[in-house]
Amino acid sequence: MSEPVVIAVGDLHDVVVGRGVLERVPGLVPDAARQVLVVRPEGLERYASAVAAGLRDAGLVVHEAAVPDAERAKTSAVAAELWAVLGQHAFTRTDVVVSVGGGTVTDLAGFVAATWLRGVPVVHVPTTLLAMVDAAVGGKTGINTAEGKNLVGAFHSPAGVVCDLDVLETLPPADLVAGLAEVVKGGFIADPRILELVEGAPADAARWDSPVLAELVRRKVAVKAEVVAADPREAFRREVLNYGHTLGHAVEQVSGFGVRHGEAVAVGMVFAAELGHRTGTVSDELLARHRSVLAAVGLPTTYDGASFEALLAAMARDKKSRGSLLRFVVLDGLANPVRLEGPDESLLRAALDALAP
Numbered sequence: 001m002s003e004p005v006v007i008a009v010g011d012l013h014d015v016v017v018g019r020g021v022l023e024r025v026p027g028l029v030p031d032a033a034r035q036v037l038v039v040r041p042e043g044l045e046r047y048a049s050a051v052a053a054g055l056r057d058a059g060l061v062v063h064e065a066a067v068p069d070a071e072r073a074k075t076s077a078v079a080a081e082l083w084a085v086l087g088q089h090a091f092t093r094t095d096v097v098v099s100v101g102g103g104t105v106t107d108l109a110g111f112v113a114a115t116w117l118r119g120v121p122v123v124h125v126p127t128t129l130l131a132m133v134d135a136a137v138g139g140k141t142g143i144n145t146a147e148g149k150n151l152v153g154a155f156h157s158p159a160g161v162v163c164d165l166d167v168l169e170t171l172p173p174a175d176l177v178a179g180l181a182e183v184v185k186g187g188f189i190a191d192p193r194i195l196e197l198v199e200g201a202p203a204d205a206a207r208w209d210s211p212v213l214a215e216l217v218r219r220k221v222a223v224k225a226e227v228v229a230a231d232p233r234e235a236f237r238r239e240v241l242n243y244g245h246t247l248g249h250a251v252e253q254v255s256g257f258g259v260r261h262g263e264a265v266a267v268g269m270v271f272a273a274e275l276g277h278r279t280g281t282v283s284d285e286l287l288a289r290h291r292s293v294l295a296a297v298g299l300p301t302t303y304d305g306a307s308f309e310a311l312l313a314a315m316a317r318d319k320k321s322r323g324s325l326l327r328f329v330v331l332d333g334l335a336n337p338v339r340l341e342g343p344d345e346s347l348l349r350a351a352l353d354a355l356a357p
């Protein structure tokens with residue numbers, strides 16, 4: 001990528017995408033700020049240190065907090081620890097939270113920023129592919145409870161997002177591939193060119209320094225930006241970004257978060273395609289394309305890790321549910337997401353059976 005690009009999420013916030021762009025972070029911190037809290041995962045100090053140094057050079061008082069890695073960060077206990085840090089440093093409404101990490105950190109730090117003093121600014125510096133193309137964009141924040149995934153949260157738009165593709169050099173390959181699931185999701189729900197790019201060069205799509213990956217990031221951020229701008233608080237349209245997530249979140253939950261979010265979403269998209277195929281809105285070809293494009297980059301397309309009953313119980317807590325009615329996002333042809341409300345249990349069972357290895 002030669003020049004950084006700036007993608008606007010309506011009038012909510014901008015996303016900077018480029019290489020070597022961490023120096024842009026201080027420019028996104030509102031002028032009135034006096035101090036910032038940089039939140040990062042334990043074991044990933046490098047990028048947070050670079051961001052903190054830039055913020056100090058800009059004259060800000062910088063505090064740092066390391067939180068447990070991955071999904072262990074998204075708990076009320078960790079949120080309470082961060083609230084305590086903000087309280088100890090007397091953070092006011094002009095002070096700022098800066099997240100530097102994967103989607104678990106942007107979700108947690110975003111939630112803490114949304115709730116501290118009922119809302120202080122947050123700047124996200126996503127360091128995984130998944131967080132760059134999805135979690136850091138659009139203001140959904142949240143933590144898990146014992147009962148399920150993301151059950152507590154708030155909509156809180158960041159002041160800005162900086163995606164520096166160079167930080168992906170150190171991301172483990174399996175985490176980079178997991179992020180491609182959310183990229184492919186954007187292809188199925190809105191931008192088929194994404195699918196063509198992945199199908200045309202699957203190995204390049206999974207390489208941190210490839211121009212193909214840079215193009216995929218720009219396109220997926222643009223898809224998310226368009227949907228969020230139209231419906232920031234998920235009155236209805238934003239639900240399309242939940243493609244693959246109804247089963248996906250259930251798979252994560254019943255595995256005790258042993259399955260990565262992106263991997264679970266990959267399985268969930270095949271499940272949704274099976275539902276659409278059975279109800280007549282997804283062709284044989286479109287169903288097969290789900291399996292082939294996901295498999296091409298090494299994402300899972302089969303699942304037999306839990307009973308139907310366990311998954312159904314977890315899906316009942318999905319936020320799209322209304323009363324006893326489950327709601328799925330399915331395709332009515334490529335790039336045309338629609339809702340499937342209250343499907344029969346027999347249909348769900350058949351779609352799950354079709355995921356068997």
Ligand SMILES: NC(=O)c1ccc[n+]([C@@H]2O[C@H](COP(=O)([O-])OP(=O)(O)OC[C@H]3O[C@@H](n4cnc5c(N)ncnc54)[C@H](O)[C@@H]3O)[C@@H](O)[C@H]2O)c1
Pocket residue numbers: 041044069070071074101102103104105107127128129130131134135136137138139140141142150167168169170171172175178179182261262
């Ligand atoms: N709010 C939203 O709109 C939204 C959207 C999609 C996903 N999410 C959430 O995002 C979370 C998943 O995020 P994720 O896939 O980024 O997982 P993650 O945050 O667990 O990060 C994956 C792993 O990569 C490590 N890591 C991060 N950046 C690195 C780097 N540059 N180099 C080396 N290691 C690095 C992390 O420490 C972690 O071990 C889930 O909780 C999901 O619910 C939220």
Ligand SMILES: O=C(O)C(=O)C[C@@H](O)[C@H](O)[C@H](O)COP(=O)(O)O
Pocket residue numbers: 134138140142149150182234238239241242245319
């Ligand atoms: O931004 C959205 O809206 C999404 O649904 C994006 C999803 O990729 C993301 O995983 C989100 O956190 C799921 O939201 P939830 O409301 O089902 O918790």
Ligand SMILES: [Zn+2]
Pocket residue numbers: 134182245261265
């Ligand atoms: Zn997701």
